[in-house]
Amino acid sequence: MNQLFSVEIIISNKPQARDPEGETIIRDLVHKTGYESVKEIRTGKLLTIQIDASSQEDARDRALLMCNDLRLYNPVAHSISVRVRS
Amino acid sequence: MNQLFSVEIIISNKPQARDPEGETIIRDLVHKTGYESVKEIRTGKLLTIQIDASSQEDARDRALLMCNDLRLYNPVAHSISVRVRS
Numbered sequence: 001m002n003q004l005f006s007v008e009i010i011i012s013n014k015p016q017a018r019d020p021e022g023e024t025i026i027r028d029l030v031h032k033t034g035y036e037s038v039k040e041i042r043t044g045k046l047l048t049i050q051i052d053a054s055s056q057e058d059a060r061d062r063a064l065l066m067c068n069d070l071r072l073y074n075p076v077a078h079s080i081s082v083r084v085r086s
Numbered sequence: 087m088n089q090l091f092s093v094e095i096i097i098s099n100k101p102q103a104r105d106p107e108g109e110t111i112i113r114d115l116v117h118k119t120g121y122e123s124v125k126e127i128r129t130g131k132l133l134t135i136q137i138d139a140s141s142q143e144d145a146r147d148r149a150l151l152m153c154n155d156l157r158l159y160n161p162v163a164h165s166i167s168v169r170v171r172s
Protein backbone atom coordinates (compact mmCIF):
# COMPACT_ATOMS: atom_id res chain seq x y z
CA MET A 1 0.00 0.00 0.00
CA ASN A 2 1.29 3.43 -0.96
CA GLN A 3 2.14 6.13 1.51
CA LEU A 4 3.56 9.65 1.41
CA PHE A 5 7.32 10.04 1.55
CA SER A 6 9.21 13.24 2.06
CA VAL A 7 12.11 13.45 -0.38
CA GLU A 8 14.87 16.05 -0.32
CA ILE A 9 16.44 16.86 -3.68
CA ILE A 10 19.61 18.93 -3.65
CA ILE A 11 20.81 20.46 -6.91
CA SER A 12 24.23 22.10 -6.86
CA ASN A 13 26.95 23.07 -9.26
CA LYS A 14 29.36 20.21 -9.90
CA PRO A 15 32.37 20.29 -7.57
CA GLN A 16 34.78 20.97 -10.45
CA ALA A 17 32.64 23.90 -11.65
CA ARG A 18 32.85 27.39 -10.20
CA ASP A 19 30.04 28.69 -8.02
CA PRO A 20 29.81 32.45 -8.67
CA GLU A 21 27.01 32.97 -6.15
CA GLY A 22 28.95 31.36 -3.32
CA GLU A 23 32.14 33.16 -4.32
CA THR A 24 30.34 36.49 -4.19
CA ILE A 25 28.83 35.81 -0.78
CA ILE A 26 32.16 34.85 0.73
CA ARG A 27 34.23 37.58 -0.93
CA ASP A 28 31.92 40.58 -0.71
CA LEU A 29 30.00 39.79 2.45
CA VAL A 30 31.55 37.17 4.73
CA HIS A 31 35.22 38.11 4.53
CA LYS A 32 34.58 41.86 4.41
CA THR A 33 32.80 41.59 7.74
CA GLY A 34 35.56 39.62 9.42
CA TYR A 35 34.26 36.04 9.38
CA GLU A 36 37.68 34.66 8.50
CA SER A 37 36.94 31.17 9.82
CA VAL A 38 34.64 30.57 6.83
CA LYS A 39 36.81 29.15 4.05
CA GLU A 40 34.37 28.29 1.28
CA ILE A 41 30.69 28.71 0.46
CA ARG A 42 28.88 26.80 -2.26
CA THR A 43 25.24 27.34 -3.03
CA GLY A 44 22.54 24.96 -4.12
CA LYS A 45 18.85 24.52 -4.60
CA LEU A 46 16.68 22.38 -2.36
CA LEU A 47 13.38 20.84 -3.43
CA THR A 48 11.43 19.07 -0.71
CA ILE A 49 8.73 16.98 -2.31
CA GLN A 50 5.91 14.89 -0.91
CA ILE A 51 5.50 11.84 -3.08
CA ASP A 52 3.14 8.90 -3.04
CA ALA A 53 5.15 5.68 -3.32
CA SER A 54 5.23 2.07 -2.20
CA SER A 55 8.64 2.17 -0.48
CA GLN A 56 11.62 4.41 0.21
CA GLU A 57 13.35 3.04 -2.89
CA ASP A 58 10.26 3.65 -5.00
CA ALA A 59 10.03 7.23 -3.70
CA ARG A 60 13.68 7.83 -4.53
CA ASP A 61 13.34 6.34 -8.02
CA ARG A 62 10.21 8.34 -8.81
CA ALA A 63 11.79 11.61 -7.64
CA LEU A 64 14.95 11.02 -9.68
CA LEU A 65 12.97 10.02 -12.77
CA MET A 66 10.89 13.20 -12.52
CA CYS A 67 13.97 15.42 -12.10
CA ASN A 68 15.62 13.89 -15.15
CA ASP A 69 12.52 13.76 -17.31
CA LEU A 70 11.38 17.32 -16.56
CA ARG A 71 14.94 18.71 -16.67
CA LEU A 72 14.71 20.16 -13.19
CA TYR A 73 18.48 20.31 -13.35
CA ASN A 74 21.15 20.37 -16.02
CA PRO A 75 23.14 17.11 -15.88
CA VAL A 76 26.10 18.77 -17.62
CA ALA A 77 26.53 21.49 -15.01
CA HIS A 78 24.80 20.25 -11.87
CA SER A 79 25.02 17.30 -9.56
CA ILE A 80 21.93 16.00 -7.84
CA SER A 81 21.45 14.20 -4.57
CA VAL A 82 18.19 12.60 -3.44
CA ARG A 83 17.45 11.63 0.16
CA VAL A 84 14.26 10.02 1.40
CA ARG A 85 13.47 11.29 4.87
CA SER A 86 10.51 9.23 5.94
CA MET B 87 43.06 22.37 17.74
CA ASN B 88 40.81 23.71 15.01
CA GLN B 89 39.80 21.74 11.95
CA LEU B 90 37.60 22.27 8.92
CA PHE B 91 33.96 21.29 9.22
CA SER B 92 31.47 21.06 6.41
CA VAL B 93 28.19 22.70 7.43
CA GLU B 94 24.93 22.54 5.48
CA ILE B 95 22.61 25.50 5.92
CA ILE B 96 19.11 25.16 4.55
CA ILE B 97 16.96 28.28 4.22
CA SER B 98 13.34 27.75 3.30
CA ASN B 99 10.06 29.57 3.55
CA LYS B 100 8.34 28.96 6.87
CA PRO B 101 5.91 26.04 6.74
CA GLN B 102 2.91 28.31 7.32
CA ALA B 103 3.99 30.62 4.48
CA ARG B 104 3.22 30.00 0.83
CA ASP B 105 5.99 28.92 -1.50
CA PRO B 106 5.18 30.42 -4.92
CA GLU B 107 8.18 28.85 -6.64
CA GLY B 108 7.27 25.34 -5.51
CA GLU B 109 3.60 25.92 -6.33
CA THR B 110 4.52 26.96 -9.86
CA ILE B 111 6.76 23.95 -10.42
CA ILE B 112 4.12 21.50 -9.30
CA ARG B 113 1.18 23.17 -11.04
CA ASP B 114 2.68 24.19 -14.37
CA LEU B 115 5.29 21.49 -14.84
CA VAL B 116 4.89 18.39 -12.68
CA HIS B 117 1.12 17.89 -12.80
CA LYS B 118 0.80 18.97 -16.44
CA THR B 119 3.19 16.21 -17.44
CA GLY B 120 1.35 13.52 -15.50
CA TYR B 121 3.45 13.08 -12.36
CA GLU B 122 0.38 12.76 -10.16
CA SER B 123 2.18 10.92 -7.37
CA VAL B 124 3.93 14.18 -6.43
CA LYS B 125 1.70 15.95 -3.93
CA GLU B 126 3.70 18.99 -2.83
CA ILE B 127 6.95 20.75 -3.69
CA ARG B 128 8.63 23.33 -1.51
CA THR B 129 11.82 25.08 -2.49
CA GLY B 130 14.76 26.23 -0.46
CA LYS B 131 18.29 27.48 -0.62
CA LEU B 132 21.29 25.42 0.39
CA LEU B 133 24.59 26.90 1.51
CA THR B 134 27.41 24.42 2.07
CA ILE B 135 30.19 26.14 3.97
CA GLN B 136 33.64 25.03 5.04
CA ILE B 137 34.36 26.52 8.43
CA ASP B 138 37.33 26.39 10.74
CA ALA B 139 36.16 25.46 14.24
CA SER B 140 37.19 23.59 17.36
CA SER B 141 34.24 21.15 17.43
CA GLN B 142 30.99 20.28 15.71
CA GLU B 143 29.09 22.47 18.16
CA ASP B 144 31.48 25.35 17.57
CA ALA B 145 31.08 24.97 13.79
CA ARG B 146 27.30 25.00 14.14
CA ASP B 147 27.32 28.05 16.42
CA ARG B 148 29.66 30.00 14.16
CA ALA B 149 27.58 29.22 11.07
CA LEU B 150 24.35 30.25 12.77
CA LEU B 151 25.89 33.43 14.16
CA MET B 152 27.12 34.39 10.71
CA CYS B 153 23.73 33.74 9.08
CA ASN B 154 21.96 35.89 11.65
CA ASP B 155 24.53 38.66 11.78
CA LEU B 156 24.88 39.02 7.99
CA ARG B 157 21.16 38.56 7.40
CA LEU B 158 21.67 35.65 5.05
CA TYR B 159 18.01 34.89 5.68
CA ASN B 160 14.95 36.77 6.83
CA PRO B 161 13.87 35.44 10.25
CA VAL B 162 10.32 36.70 9.70
CA ALA B 163 9.76 34.75 6.50
CA HIS B 164 12.30 31.93 6.51
CA SER B 165 13.24 29.05 8.70
CA ILE B 166 16.83 27.90 8.88
CA SER B 167 18.33 24.53 9.61
CA VAL B 168 22.03 23.91 10.20
CA ARG B 169 23.66 20.48 10.00
CA VAL B 170 27.32 19.73 10.57
CA ARG B 171 28.45 16.95 8.28
CA SER B 172 32.00 16.21 9.38
